[in-house]
Amino acid sequence: MSRRRTVLLLGTTQTLAWAGSYYLPAVLAASMARDLGVSVSFVFVAVSAALLLTAVLGQPVGRAVDRRGGRVVLVASNLVMVAGVLVLALAQGPATLLAAWALLGLAMGMGLYDPAFAALARLYGREARGPITGITLLAGFASTLGWPLTAAMEAWWGWRGACLGWAAIHLLVSLPLNLLLPGAEHRAPDAARPPPASADAKQARDTRRQAWLMAFIFCAGAFSAAALSAHLPGLLLAAGAAPAAAIAAAALMGPAQVAARALEATLLRRAHPLLSAKLASIAHPLGAMLLLAVGAPVAAVFVLLHGAGNGVQTIVRGTLPLAVFGPAGYGARQGMIVAPSRFFGALAPALFGMVVEAGGAQALWLTVALNLAAFMALFFLRVAPASPEASR
Numbered sequence: 416m417s418r419r420r421t422v423l424l425l426g427t428t429q430t431l432a433w434a435g436s437y438y439l440p441a442v443l444a445a446s447m448a449r450d451l452g453v454s455v456s457f458v459f460v461a462v463s464a465a466l467l468l469t470a471v472l473g474q475p476v477g478r479a480v481d482r483r484g485g486r487v488v489l490v491a492s493n494l495v496m497v498a499g500v501l502v503l504a505l506a507q508g509p510a511t512l513l514a515a516w517a518l519l520g521l522a523m524g525m526g527l528y529d530p531a532f533a534a535l536a537r538l539y540g541r542e543a544r545g546p547i548t549g550i551t552l553l554a555g556f557a558s559t560l561g562w563p564l565t566a567a568m569e570a571w572w573g574w575r576g577a578c579l580g581w582a583a584i585h586l587l588v589s590l591p592l593n594l595l596l597p598g599a600e601h602r603a604p605d606a607a608r609p610p611p612a613s614a615d616a617k618q619a620r621d622t623r624r625q626a627w628l629m630a631f632i633f634c635a636g637a638f639s640a641a642a643l644s645a646h647l648p649g650l651l652l653a654a655g656a657a658p659a660a661a662i663a664a665a666a667l668m669g670p671a672q673v674a675a676r677a678l679e680a681t682l683l684r685r686a687h688p689l690l691s692a693k694l695a696s697i698a699h700p701l702g703a704m705l706l707l708a709v710g711a712p713v714a715a716v717f718v719l720l721h722g723a724g725n726g727v728q729t730i731v732r733g734t735l736p737l738a739v740f741g742p743a744g745y746g747a748r749q750g751m752i753v754a755p756s757r758f759f760g761a762l763a764p765a766l767f768g769m770v771v772e773a774g775g776a777q778a779l780w781l782t783v784a785l786n787l788a789a790f791m792a793l794f795f796l797r798v799a800p801a802s803p804e805a806s807r
Contacts, residue, residue, distance in 0.1 A: 418539065422546045424596055425531050426553025428489065428589045432526050433554055434561025435581035436496060436519050441558075442565040446574040453509055459764075461513050465520030466761035470754045472524030477533050477750030484599035485534020492526025493590040497582050504578035528554075529753055532733035533746030534596070540603030540742040544688065547733040548680045555673040555726065603742060621797075625739055628792050630752050632692065635789035636728040637756035639699055639782040642767035643721060644668075646778075651718075653775040655711035664714040671722025672729075679730050688734040689793060691727050696790040698724030703779040724786075732756075739796060 440447075444458040480488050499518035506512045531550055535543040568577035643650070647668065651661035683691055702720030705713050736749045770778040 418546055421535075421538065421596065422549035422553075424592050425534070425546075426550040428493075428592050429528065429531055429550050429554040430557045430560060431584055431589045432492070432496065432523075433557035434564065435500065435585055436523050437527065438558050438561040439500075439565060439578075439581070442562055443569060443574045443577060446569065447503075447506075447512070450574070451506060451508055451512055453512065457509065458512070461516040463761050463765065464513070465516040465523065467758060468517065468520035469524035469527075470757035470761065472521065473529060473750030473754040473757060474747055475750070476525050476530050477746030477748070480530050480533040480537060480746040481744060484537060484597070484601070485530060486593060486596040486598055488530050489526055489534065489593040489596065490590060492522050492530070493585050493593060495525060496522035496585045497590075498522075500578045500582045500585065504575045504582065528729070528733070529749060530746070533749060535733075536737055536742045536745040536749075537602055538597055541737065542603070543737060543742065544734045545680070545684065547737075548676065548684070548730050551726075551730050551733075552673065552676045552680055555669070555676055559669055622740075625796060626748070626752055628796055629736060629739065630755050632696065632789040632792050633728075633732055633753055633756040634759050635785040636695065636725070636732075637760035638763045638767075639721075639786055640725045640728065641760040641763035642782060643725075645764035646767060646771050647718070649771065650776055650779065651711070651714045653771070654706055654714060656714045657711075660711065660714065664718045667715055667718045668722040668725075671719045672726030675723035675726035676730060678723075679727055688731055688738045689796060692731045692735050693790060693793050695724045695727040695731055696786050696793060698727075699786045700783045700790070703783045707776065707779060735796075 440458060440462050444455050447453075448455045448458050476488060495518060499515055499522050502511060502518055503515035506515055528551070532543075532547050535546045535550070539546060565577050565581070568580040572580065648661050648665045651664055652658065656664065679691055683694075698720045702717040702724075705720075706717040732753060733749070736752055737745060740748055767778065767781070770781055
């Protein structure tokens, strides 16, 4: 199977997986809460619990991809996702709502981005950077597709019918497409080799240090991304933007992410992932400090910089571990490295909300400090130069 076809298949199924799980509550939470007799905040507590579950699943799911290939894991994620949205459609109260999101947390841990990155690393080894960028470029439209489609299904059939509609999409569209992916027998030679054993204690310590540095870098990016996704319009209002201007500026987030990923796929495709990581880490602090210094007139500039950094950060999460550690054992190692970022990303909306409540727009100094620390940490990573083959 050609790489282009693999990227198209995975990009499509990743778009549908994100749209039909992670992005559901933004549209359906209010209706769910009203019918189930719970608060909207309770719905989002259930969603946060699901995201915390994905942090626990990262390493075992990555190890399963290393051993069995991506197809079997991603197909299994479709089945679990179908079960999750079916239970959600049939929910009658808080207990079944929590059960539904537990299943969806399991499905998201098995099927969103990181397992797909691991599948590509297994298939293409060090040449997986281009395919990883390709699927994130396509899946960057998940909210653009998912929110209107979910809203339309809710208008036609109610929120329960919308969940049933997504169950049908996961079962009848995503699952067959994932079945077309290359099987376990397809594996790049450099991914088939066992991970290199540390020659001595010093080398082992250095490897652990590299992994912890990378985990911190991804934590900073994940915290900022999750915090801003929940509080961006409110922060712009606190910075002095009018309501209409705040919404208009916030709407630039998606296009900025996609544009930055397109830039990564073209102009930066031959650069080392470390350069992309540095650009991603510094973009948010530059935009936030500009907003804090100037205020509402530069709200759109802030959103564009933050969105661009966030868009590239998603790619870096897949490509930087590949560049530093190689493709052998990629799934398990990457699952371990990104687990803390998933954990803090799940907590970020609530934690950052407290800071925003206390300090308004000045809360951005927290995310500025985190991202500047991540930017500095990148200079302590030791990585090999990117080869032309890895950049194709």
